[in-house]
Amino acid sequence: MKIGIPRALYFYVYYPMWYGFFSSLGHEMKLSIPTNKEIINLGVSHSVDDICISVKVFHGHVKYLLNKDVDFVFVPRIASEEKYKYTCPKLAALPDLMKSAFVSDAGRILTATFYTRQGDKPIIEAFEEIGRQLGDPEEKVKRATKEGIKYQNLATKALRSGHTFLDIVKNIKNLEELIKRPVEKKRYTVALAGFPYDVYDTFTNGDVISKLEDSGVGIVTTDMLDPKVYKHYSKYMIKDLFWYQANAAAKGGMYYIDSPDIDGIISISSFNCGISSIYQKLLDLYSKEIGKPVMHIIVDEQTGDAGLATRIEAFIDLIRVKRGDGLVSQENNLHGTENGVHVRSV
Amino acid sequence: MSRKKITYTVPRMGYTYAAFESFFKILGYDVIIPEPTNTETIKEGVSNSPEYMCFPFKILLGQFERVLEKNPDRYFKVVSLESYGPCRFGYYSPLYYKILRDKGFTNFEIVNIEGIYPPLYKGIPRFFKKLVKLTGWHAPWTVVKAFVIAGWKVYALEQLEKKLYHLIPREKVTGSTEKIFNAAVERIRHAPNKVKAIKKILNEELEKMENNPHVERDDLPKIGLVGEAYILMDYSNNLDIEKKLAYMGVDVDRSLRVTNWTLDRLIKAKSHKAHMLEVNKGYLDFFIGGDGQESIMNTILYKKAGYDGVIQAQPFGCLPETAAKEILTKVSEDYDIPVLSLAFDEQTGEAGFVTRLEAFVDMIKSRRQMKEEKKESVTVEN
Ligand code: SF4
Numbered sequence: 001m002k003i004g005i006p007r008a009l010y011f012y013v014y015y016p017m018w019y020g021f022f023s024s025l026g027h028e029m030k031l032s033i034p035t036n037k038e039i040i041n042l043g044v045s046h047s048v049d050d051i052c053i054s055v056k057v058f059h060g061h062v063k064y065l066l067n068k069d070v071d072f073v074f075v076p077r078i079a080s081e082e083k084y085k086y087t088c089p090k091l092a093a094l095p096d097l098m099k100s101a102f103v104s105d106a107g108r109i110l111t112a113t114f115y116t117r118q119g120d121k122p123i124i125e126a127f128e129e130i131g132r133q134l135g136d137p138e139e140k141v142k143r144a145t146k147e148g149i150k151y152q153n154l155a156t157k158a159l160r161s162g163h164t165f166l167d168i169v170k171n172i173k174n175l176e177e178l179i180k181r182p183v184e185k186k187r188y189t190v191a192l193a194g195f196p197y198d199v200y201d202t203f204t205n206g207d208v209i210s211k212l213e214d215s216g217v218g219i220v221t222t223d224m225l226d227p228k229v230y231k232h233y234s235k236y237m238i239k240d241l242f243w244y245q246a247n248a249a250a251k252g253g254m255y256y257i258d259s260p261d262i263d264g265i266i267s268i269s270s271f272n273c274g275i276s277s278i279y280q281k282l283l284d285l286y287s288k289e290i291g292k293p294v295m296h297i298i299v300d301e302q303t304g305d306a307g308l309a310t311r312i313e314a315f316i317d318l319i320r321v322k323r324g325d326g327l328v329s330q331e332n333n334l335h336g337t338e339n340g341v342h343v344r345s346v
Numbered sequence: 347m348s349r350k351k352i353t354y355t356v357p358r359m360g361y362t363y364a365a366f367e368s369f370f371k372i373l374g375y376d377v378i379i380p381e382p383t384n385t386e387t388i389k390e391g392v393s394n395s396p397e398y399m400c401f402p403f404k405i406l407l408g409q410f411e412r413v414l415e416k417n418p419d420r421y422f423k424v425v426s427l428e429s430y431g432p433c434r435f436g437y438y439s440p441l442y443y444k445i446l447r448d449k450g451f452t453n454f455e456i457v458n459i460e461g462i463y464p465p466l467y468k469g470i471p472r473f474f475k476k477l478v479k480l481t482g483w484h485a486p487w488t489v490v491k492a493f494v495i496a497g498w499k500v501y502a503l504e505q506l507e508k509k510l511y512h513l514i515p516r517e518k519v520t521g522s523t524e525k526i527f528n529a530a531v532e533r534i535r536h537a538p539n540k541v542k543a544i545k546k547i548l549n550e551e552l553e554k555m556e557n558n559p560h561v562e563r564d565d566l567p568k569i570g571l572v573g574e575a576y577i578l579m580d581y582s583n584n585l586d587i588e589k590k591l592a593y594m595g596v597d598v599d600r601s602l603r604v605t606n607w608t609l610d611r612l613i614k615a616k617s618h619k620a621h622m623l624e625v626n627k628g629y630l631d632f633f634i635g636g637d638g639q640e641s642i643m644n645t646i647l648y649k650k651a652g653y654d655g656v657i658q659a660q661p662f663g664c665l666p667e668t669a670a671k672e673i674l675t676k677v678s679e680d681y682d683i684p685v686l687s688l689a690f691d692e693q694t695g696e697a698g699f700v701t702r703l704e705a706f707v708d709m710i711k712s713r714r715q716m717k718e719e720k721k722e723s724v725t726v727e728n
């Protein structure tokens with residue numbers, strides 16, 4: 001069977017698991033194309049207007065796939081990513097939202113409820129449910145589930161060794177090899193804090209990652225961190241947030257604020273996302289105490305490329321000054337744009 | 347801890363503030379109730395909150411800030427009611443604390459009352475610890491009494507409110523019932539702390555309202571209100587939507603009240619959840635927190651009870667309600683019931699708001715008329 005996988009939201013966390021599972025079952029997977037203008041337009045026209053941009057974009061990817069000749073579009077309900085913690089209400093209602101938005105195709109939405117990071121049992125149950133819907137033999141589904149979990153574990157290892165999720169998607173067939181590949185250390189390192197789908201959707205966030213890398217800045221992201229390393233920030237936060245990803249962004253961000261080898265933090269979040277406004281406030285308050293630059297990028301339907309480039313360059317200059325390196329000089333300013341000049345005169 | 351006398355302040359929730367006030371008074375504390383939501387409190391709250399934070403959070407922050415600001419010589423326990431649920435509600439109090447501290451306020455501590463949440467071996471002791479922190483050490487019967495009296499007052503106020511909205515579209519002299527009602531609220535507020543006395547006042551006042559000249563009729567268009575609890579339950583947050591609809595000649599019903607909300611969340615939580623999943627089957631098959639599931643369920647139930655339309659009142663950007671909104675478009679189609687979603691934030695202006703309500707009410711009225719005509723033409727043909 002042909003199964004469409006929307007390249008949005010939890011794709012940027014669990015794609016390896018989906019990949020391992022479906023390919024082991026011998027189903028053909030069709031990924032939607034990376035977000036572009038067309039996808040955004042599709043999404044905007046099929047969702048209610050006050051919903052966050054990340055979910056709008058998801059609508060776009062689903063519609064794109066429904067228009068192609070796939071048998072099913074896979075919309076898992078990621079209900080919880082940690083014991084006693086749940087996901088954002090919109091994510092918990094995601095399959096329901098899709099069925100409401102695409103009524104005539106409701107039967108083509110393939111879904112099951114996943115509880116992740118709480119042992120294998122709930123994952124096995126969820127995959128069994130999918131196996132039933134696809135009519136695959138139980139034995140095969142069992143094997144495929146193992147494959148899925150194996151891929152996910154490899155991906156986690158790759159993240160922990162400093163590779164971004166985008167590298168993981170690119171190297172999905174050779175994760176073992178990717179894990180061994182060392183990550184080049186740059187003079188400056190900027191940490192990106194945020195939900196993986198905001199950090200990695202290069203179109204909606206104006207390609208922050210490439211912009212930084214092109215300027216010779218290395219990046220790390222909050223999903224590279226093992227939650228164990230930032231557990232103690234609960235105390236500063238008084239109470240844990242109720243969502244795994246928000247805790248990861250908040251505590252991971254604070255961890256990076258405290259790390260001496262990180263020069264600055266950029267938080268990326270989605271317009272109209274109420275959850276990120278909480279961790280952004282926390283990061284602001286915390287960085288005020290510690291004194292490390294934090295910049296917020298809020299992604300919307302048209303995150304302006306020009307304005308963003310200017311802001312990022314200004315941010316890099318700020319980091320350079322902090323390190324005592326002076327401002328970007330004309331020669332090694334890889335962009336060499338007027339914006340660079342403008343920033344220098346500040 | 348400083349031995350300064352403690353003053354309590356609590357979120358204001360519609361007319362029921364009078365009940366919360368009694369609660370703390372019975373325990374022997376001073377209590378200051380924040381002023382009703384107004385442009386000033388909203389301005390304060392909005393300018394100090396994260397931009398995309400919930401509107402209820404901003405309102406409450408503004409209210410608390412004004413209370414602290416106006417009473418610098420008092421020491422406050424700020425009571426925050428919250429849950430540990432998938433909603434942002436669960437993180438209100440740490441943010442109040444951090445923001446108010448960041449603004450330089452020191453004359454307060456926050457007492458957050460949250461339900462019991464898992465793991466139970468931790469949750470239950472935590473709940474009682476919080477309760478003690480809320481009330482301080484008192485003889486158990488005093489605490490019980492405070493709960494009982496407050497509960498009765500909430501009940502009485504809600505009964506009066508229901509009566510008010512029932513009578514407004516039926517009264518002979520516009521505005522006459524409201525006058526009686528306002529006096530009644532004051533009487534309940536200052537009622538002696540005895541159940542009997544409260545009951546007596548309630549009955550007297552209900553009778554007074556009943557005796558106010560009006561014409562009973564059951565042919566008014568009916569609108570049900572669903573949405574997020576804090577917007578829905580506080581008239582100053584929703585620009586008095588119930589009263590406005592009542593004055594437009596509509597029979598209006600609000601699905602969430604302090605009484606049923608508390609019952610459904612705390613006492614009947616399990617059966618309530620099962621009921622929601624059953625009614626919402628095929629529309630929303632999962633627990634999403636906040637009041638989103640309730641919004642969908644109550645819309646369906648209103649339709650089944652013969653209502654002509656539903657208004658969903660929500661804070662702008664509210665997570666569960668926006669999800670519900672998208673699903674409600676489908677419910678509205680399948681069940682053939684008009685649903686108007688209204689999002690409230692600091693920019694919601696009175697004028698535009700009234701225009702939208704009026705347009706919706708007009709639409710409902712003409713739909714009713716069309717149905718009547720259809721019925722008639724069918725009978726004629728027969
Ligand atoms: S967490 Fe934020 S960005 Fe993600 S779905 Fe919820 S509201 Fe949207």
Ligand code: SF4
Pocket residue numbers: 274400401402433434435436574635636637661663664665666667
């Ligand atoms: S229900 Fe809406 S307003 Fe209330 S906490 Fe949740 S998101 Fe905020």
